[in-house]
Amino acid sequence: xxxxxxxxxxxxxxxxxxxxxxxxxxxxxxxxxxxxxxxxxxxxxxxxxxxxxxxxxxxxxxxxxxxxxxxxxxxxxxxxxxxxxxxxxxxxxxxxxxxxxxxxxxxxxxxxxxxxxxxxxxxxxxxxxxxxxxxxxxxxxxxxxxxxxxxxxxxxxxxxxxxxxxxxxxxxxxxxxxxxxxxxxxxxxxxxxxxxxxxxxxxxxxxxxxxxxxxxxxxxxxxxxxxxxxxxxxxxxxxxxxxxxxxxxxxxxxxxxxxxxxxxxxxxxxx
Numbered sequence: 467x468x469x470x471x472x473x474x475x476x477x478x479x480x481x482x483x484x485x486x487x488x489x490x491x492x493x494x495x496x497x498x499x500x501x502x503x504x505x506x507x508x509x510x511x512x513x514x515x516x517x518x519x520x521x522x523x524x525x526x527x528x529x530x531x532x533x534x535x536x537x538x539x540x541x542x543x544x545x546x547x548x549x550x551x552x553x554x555x556x557x558x559x560x561x562x563x564x565x566x567x568x569x570x571x572x573x574x575x576x577x578x579x580x581x582x583x584x585x586x587x588x589x590x591x592x593x594x595x596x597x598x599x600x601x602x603x604x605x606x607x608x609x610x611x612x613x614x615x616x617x618x619x620x621x622x623x624x625x626x627x628x629x630x631x632x633x634x635x636x637x638x639x640x641x642x643x644x645x646x647x648x649x650x651x652x653x654x655x656x657x658x659x660x661x662x663x664x665x666x667x668x669x670x671x672x673x674x675x676x677x678x679x680x681x682x683x684x685x686x687x688x689x690x691x692x693x694x695x696x697x698x699x700x701x702x703x704x705x706x707x708x709x710x711x712x713x714x715x716x717x718x719x720x721x722x723x724x725x726x727x728x729x730x731x732x733x734x735x736x737x
Contacts (some may be wrong), residue, residue, distance in 0.1 A: 473608070473647055474635035477518050522608065522645050525661035531649030536663035537688035537732055542724045544689045545732045546571040546712075547662065549600055549638065550696030552579050552586035557695045560712055561589055567716050570594050573728040574638040574660075577602035577622030578699050584629045591630035596728040598636035599623055599657065604698040607648045608648050615651050623655070636660050636729055640698075660729055662692035666715075668708045669694045677711040682718045690729060691715075 521529035524684040526536075546564075551573060564571055573590050575597055590597055601607065601618040602625075610618065619637065627633045637657040639648060644659065652659050661664050664684045670676045681691060693712065697703040716726070 470724040473645055477645075505586040520641055523641070525642055525663065525665075530644055530646050531659070533644070533659045534690070534729075534733055535661040536686075536690055537690040539732075541586060542687055542722070543727050543732055544685055544691060544716075544719060544724050545685075545727055545729045546574070546691050546693065546696040547638070547660070547729060548693050549574045550576055550579070550604065550698050552590075553663050553696035553701050553705065554586065557583070557586050557708055558589075559640050559709045560695050561586070561593065561595075561718070563709070563713050564595070566595055567713075567720075569716055569726040570596070570728050570731075571726070572598055572636065572660075573695065574598040574600035574636070575622070575626065576600050576604050576696060576699060577618075577625045578604075579696060579701070580622070580629060585721060587626065587629045591632065596636065596730050597626050597630055597632070597634055597712050598638060598660065598729070599626065599634045600638050601640050604640045605707050606641060606643055608643050608645055609717075609718065612647065612651070615648060619651065619655060619657070623657075658733070660690065662690045664689050664691040664693065666708075666711070668705075668711060669697075669703070671704065671707050674707050674710045674714070677707060678718065680716045681711070681715050682722075685719060685722075685724070688732065690732065 521527040527533070546569065548571060552575060573595055575587065587597060599619060599622045602621045603618065605618060607618065611659050623634055626685065635656065635658060637652055638660050642661050649659065664681055666677050666681045685691060693708055695705055695708065697705065
């Protein structure tokens with residue numbers, strides 16, 4: 467774990483300077499006698515930059531701090547998660563399907579959307595679903611300063627508490643992106659950072675069958691499945707394919723013997 471209060475952009479900026487310096491020295495013929503040190507410095511700088519970036523965007527990357535994308539378990543349990551809502555009519559239709567099948571889920575809500583549709587948030591809580599923080603305006607937190615990150619997270623947590631009566635304990639940064647500062651600020655707020663192990667790619671609307679097949683093929687014990695009941699703050703894209711896919715995903719996973727739990731439940735240590 468990298469435990470520094472720095473930004474990814476700052477790290478990449480330093481590495482860019484190192485790469486340019488190495489290439490310049492190599493071009494000028496410095497240290498070229500045997501090992502071309504300047505070129506190797508540049509290559510190592512590029513490799514390091516790629517690694518730092520990958521660790522900021524890969525769901526399973528723990529380099530900047532603890533994140534949860536799945537759990538290791540012998541039990542056939544999975545957690546369905548939905549991002550970017552609430553967004554009518556799709557959130558309500560998904561809640562109908564979950565209720566019909568007695569399946570709990572975790573909704574990572576956008577604060578601005580929660581303000582607009584508090585009745586959907588209340589319904590989530592009343593029907594036994596877990597509500598997590600997905601920032602206020604769905605902005606890339608890698609591009610936000612400390613104060614902006616605090617506002618995005620704290621405002622959303624306050625909205626969730628005011629509507630449901632419960633302060634969220636889970637957070638999913640928009641796009642899953644995080645760096646040392648993002649992780650530090652989540653830790654300060656005792657928020658558990660949750661990513662995913664199964665990406666349905668439903669946000670691209672590739673077709674109901676493709677969403678279902680991709681999800682079922684990748685799901686294993688302890689999986690956290692990423693789906694979308696919303697569309698950021700734009701709320702323009704249809705989520706009808708997701709609605710149709712959810713019913714089939716639940717049916718398919720039940721046939722394979724899986725039980726559905728919330729993220730909070732799936733993260734509890736096995737007894």
